[in-house]
Amino acid sequence: MPVEVRLPTLLRPAAGGTTTVTAEGSTIGEVLRNLVGAHPGLAGQVLTEKGALHRFVNVYVNDDDVRYLEQLETPVTDGDEISILPAVAGG
Amino acid sequence: MLHLPGPLYLQIVSHCLGGLPDEACGLVAGDPATGEVAACYPTRNLAASAKLYTVDPKEHLRADRDAGDRGLEILGVFHSHTHTEAYPSPTDVAQAPDPTWHYIIVSLRDTHPVLRSYRIRDGKVTEEQVLVSAR
Numbered sequence: 349m350p351v352e353v354r355l356p357t358l359l360r361p362a363a364g365g366t367t368t369v370t371a372e373g374s375t376i377g378e379v380l381r382n383l384v385g386a387h388p389g390l391a392g393q394v395l396t397e398k399g400a401l402h403r404f405v406n407v408y409v410n411d412d413d414v415r416y417l418e419q420l421e422t423p424v425t426d427g428d429e430i431s432i433l434p435a436v437a438g439g
Numbered sequence: 440m441l442h443l444p445g446p447l448y449l450q451i452v453s454h455c456l457g458g459l460p461d462e463a464c465g466l467v468a469g470d471p472a473t474g475e476v477a478a479c480y481p482t483r484n485l486a487a488s489a490k491l492y493t494v495d496p497k498e499h500l501r502a503d504r505d506a507g508d509r510g511l512e513i514l515g516v517f518h519s520h521t522h523t524e525a526y527p528s529p530t531d532v533a534q535a536p537d538p539t540w541h542y543i544i545v546s547l548r549d550t551h552p553v554l555r556s557y558r559i560r561d562g563k564v565t566e567e568q569v570l571v572s573a574r
Contacts, residue, residue: 357471357512358537404536406496413496433503434537436466436494436516437486439530 349374351424353383354431356405362389371430376407377420379430394432406435440568441515441541441556442475448571452552454481455519455545464492464518466499468506471539477511484518491530492518515541515556522548525555527564535559541567 350370355363363369364387371386373379381399384390396402400420407414408431414422424430443451447467455463465481480502485493494516506513520528525546527535535542538560546553558565 356537357539404534406499408496408500411497411500413500415496431500431503433496433499435496435534436464436499436536437492438516438518438534439491439528 349426351428351430356433363387374424376414376422379424404435406433440474442570444572444574447476447479450479451517461487461489462492462519464494466502466513467515468511469514471512489521517543519545519547525553527557532559532562
């Protein structure tokens with residue numbers, strides 16, 4: 349099913365410049381793979397070459413960070429809002 | 440240039456002092472066109488370390504939504520250096536996510552806090568002027 353994905357400023361240029369895009373999928377992994385399929389400029393920025401969640405981004409289903417749910421296997425249901433934000437860290 | 444209203448400047452420095460002995464961190468939001476900061480979001484340092492910081496992802500999401508509701512955008516991040524100068528560390532440079540962001544660092548090494556701000560693009564660090572206004 350299609351869900352809305354909110355993109356951070358940094359990724360918007362690679363996805364047509366919009367804040368929100370629509371992608372299909374029943375898990376976060378499917379949604380992100382379809383997102384990258386539709387917007388190849390996002391390749392390597394959201395998922396790693398091996399298909400894992402990139403450590404420089406945080407992905408949320410509604411209010412929850414998927415790293416604390418079932419990661420890429422986290423189910424997505426109709427009406428869920430997916431958000432991607434940069435992971436902010438340093439020393 | 441980073442335009443920082445006095446009350447937000449004080450909020451940033453106060454959060455950094457309150458985080459001692461660990462590093463403290465948070466986000467700033469405002470108008471990206473002018474670089475004027477209009478909101479400050481102190482966050483937890485998930486790393487709970489005197490040498491590293493990680494902005495709590497849930498608090499980041501809340502800040503991002505609140506900023507959006509107010510017609511603002513997250514413009515950058517601030518964090519403290521407890522024992523070094525207010526200059527980006529190699530870790531800060533390597534992990535800087537966004538070349539359009541302002542990277543504010545507060546050094547607590549000396550007797551008075553020192554706040555400086557930088558842009559980090561392709562690993563290159565450029566200091567920017569910080570204008571602190573009365574309000």
